[in-house]
Amino acid sequence: MPKTYTISFAKPDKPGREALVVLAGNEGTLGPLAGAIDKTADGVLTKAMQTADYSGAARKILDIINPAGTDAERILIAGMGSESTLEKATDWEALGGAVMGALSSVNGKVISVLLENPDGSVLDPESAAAFAQGMKLRQYIFDRHKSDKDGDKNNKEKKETGAVKIQICLEGHLAAKKAFTPLLAIAEGVHLARDLVNEPANILGTIEFASEAKKLESLGVKVDILEEKDMQKLGMRALLGVSQGSVRPAKLVIMHWKGGKAKEAPAAFVGKGVVFDTGGISIKPAGGMEDMKGDMGGAAAVTGLMKALAGRKAKANVIGVIGLVENMPDADAQRPGDVVTSMSGQTIEVLNTDAEGRLVLADALWYTQQKFKPAFMIDLATLTGAVIIALGHHYAGLYSNDDELAADLGQAGTETAERVWRLPLDPDYDKIIDGSVGDVKNTGGRAAGSITAAQFLQRFVNELPWAHLDIAGTAFGSPKTEINKSWASGFGVRLLDRFVKNRYES
Numbered sequence: 001m002p003k004t005y006t007i008s009f010a011k012p013d014k015p016g017r018e019a020l021v022v023l024a025g026n027e028g029t030l031g032p033l034a035g036a037i038d039k040t041a042d043g044v045l046t047k048a049m050q051t052a053d054y055s056g057a058a059r060k061i062l063d064i065i066n067p068a069g070t071d072a073e074r075i076l077i078a079g080m081g082s083e084s085t086l087e088k089a090t091d092w093e094a095l096g097g098a099v100m101g102a103l104s105s106v107n108g109k110v111i112s113v114l115l116e117n118p119d120g121s122v123l124d125p126e127s128a129a130a131f132a133q134g135m136k137l138r139q140y141i142f143d144r145h146k147s148d149k150d151g152d153k154n155n156k157e158k159k160e161t162g163a164v165k166i167q168i169c170l171e172g173h174l175a176a177k178k179a180f181t182p183l184l185a186i187a188e189g190v191h192l193a194r195d196l197v198n199e200p201a202n203i204l205g206t207i208e209f210a211s212e213a214k215k216l217e218s219l220g221v222k223v224d225i226l227e228e229k230d231m232q233k234l235g236m237r238a239l240l241g242v243s244q245g246s247v248r249p250a251k252l253v254i255m256h257w258k259g260g261k262a263k264e265a266p267a268a269f270v271g272k273g274v275v276f277d278t279g280g281i282s283i284k285p286a287g288g289m290e291d292m293k294g295d296m297g298g299a300a301a302v303t304g305l306m307k308a309l310a311g312r313k314a315k316a317n318v319i320g321v322i323g324l325v326e327n328m329p330d331a332d333a334q335r336p337g338d339v340v341t342s343m344s345g346q347t348i349e350v351l352n353t354d355a356e357g358r359l360v361l362a363d364a365l366w367y368t369q370q371k372f373k374p375a376f377m378i379d380l381a382t383l384t385g386a387v388i389i390a391l392g393h394h395y396a397g398l399y400s401n402d403d404e405l406a407a408d409l410g411q412a413g414t415e416t417a418e419r420v421w422r423l424p425l426d427p428d429y430d431k432i433i434d435g436s437v438g439d440v441k442n443t444g445g446r447a448a449g450s451i452t453a454a455q456f457l458q459r460f461v462n463e464l465p466w467a468h469l470d471i472a473g474t475a476f477g478s479p480k481t482e483i484n485k486s487w488a489s490g491f492g493v494r495l496l497d498r499f500v501k502n503r504y505e506s
Contacts, residue, residue, distance in 0.1 A: 005100075005139050006163070009132075010167050018110050019110070019112070020075045020112050021078055025056050025117075026082045028046070028054055048077075056081065058080065058095070061077070090415075094482040122172055132184075138482065181312070188307060193491075194300075238362045239363040242359050243325035245280060245333025246330065255319070255322075268318075268375075269302045270368055275293075275295070276295065276327070296324070297382040298322075319368065321364050321368045337349070338350045344363075344460055346438075346439045348438055351443050357383050359442060361379055365377060376405055382472040386450040390423070394474075396469050398421060398423065399454035430458070476488045
């Protein structure tokens with residue numbers, strides 16, 4: 001059965017010998033502690049590196065089974081590369097992820113990782129914590145729907161054999177443990193976001209998603225849920241129009257984290273939560289439609305963010321709002337050409353029912369600014385295929401009416417390797433979505449599709465500082481990395497957590 005891993009920190013003087021990981025610098029240089037093990041074992045590590053022509057290149061792993069002259073059943077040497085490959089926290093995360101990937105094939109209940117610099121200097125606690133976070137992020141596997149190959153899911157003894165303790169050994173282990181504590185909370189927020197995106201739509205509908213958000217109350221998050229009757233009273237006919245073809249009820253979930261000053265205006269994050277998107281009457285092609293279980297990636301990121309902020313007790317006031325709907329073709333479904341009135345009072349021509357996420361966000365954004373008077377709003381949405389054509393799967397599209405907000409998001413993206421690229425907003429693009437029957441139409445056609453979608457959203461934010469992140473290319477199906485091998489990435493949780501930290505806690 002799948003292994004479960006726990007991470008702890010310990011002194012480096014007595015690392016376990018069941019399985020051991022040591023670091024090697026450029027040209028296979030070992031630190032003093034690893035060097036002592038090598039010397040005691042008559043140079044077994046050095047000989048193995050020479051035989052394998054191993055140079056300690058960044059994130060390359062050399063696996064030595066039953067090394068002679070040691071008590072260890074297995075020793076793994078992890079390459080640190082040159083100094084330039086470990087300049088940033090994300091480099092240490094990647095190294096930790098690479099080590100974790102190699103450990104998946106290692107048997108044993110205790111695995112010790114000996115962290116030290118090749119020159120003998122003490123590794124700083126922040127780098128050690130980032131290494132551990134990389135390990136935690138890489139541990140993620142979504143396998144809850146796979147049958148138990150051992151045939152007995154209730155066999156406690158079998159479950160316990162899957163528990164593995166990873167012991168990270170270094171000087172200053174207590175400081176490293178302290179630095180890791182908030183990073184563990186962030187990683188758990190990422191895992192939640194990945195779980196939500198990976199979950200099949202027959203299991204995670206609007207009701208189930210709202211229940212997952214409600215669980216955050218155990219961490220001190222206040223969670224309110226607006227039902228369809230509440231949204232009808234508020235005039236959210238843009239959002240409700242999307243869901244009217246589904247038997248699953250629309251919901252608006254509001255999550256409150258109050259960790260800042262009492263009178264401080266909150267930061268607001270708004271997520272698109274289309275739990276499954278068929279395209280409605282403007283139905284999508286069959287090929288690839290299964291991926292539309294992930295069309296709630298924005299809502300998943302906001303929910304994971306709220307878990308991360310609460311888990312690490314962030315010193316900020318934050319509102320998370322997610323609009324949960326399902327877009328289905330039914331006799332009651334919205335039709336192309338329909339006109340709906342949004343909460344703002346603006347009328348919307350629905351030319352394409354597959355341009356539905358912006359309808360959900362139109363009412364969610366308007367509600368958020370009117371209800372909570374936030375300092376700014378940032379929305380996340382798997383909004384357009386057009387952003388994938390523009391940026392591929394490595395950057396999320398960023399649109400903003402505020403240069404400072406855009407710059408802060410860009411910085412946070414660089415620091416977390418969840419990168420964003422700013423694209424333009426301009427009155428010339430805005431004219432494209434002027435309506436002929438209503439005030440605005442929900443699509444401007446294929447040209448500049450991601451930009452005109454952002455222009456649509458801008459009509460529902462007034463002058464409030466706002467940013468839109470189109471994460472269609474990064475929330476799922478993005479390239480695998482050392483810290484994630486899952487279809488769902490959890491993109492946005494680490495980015496926005498760092499943004500909050502930089503703006504409110506630095």
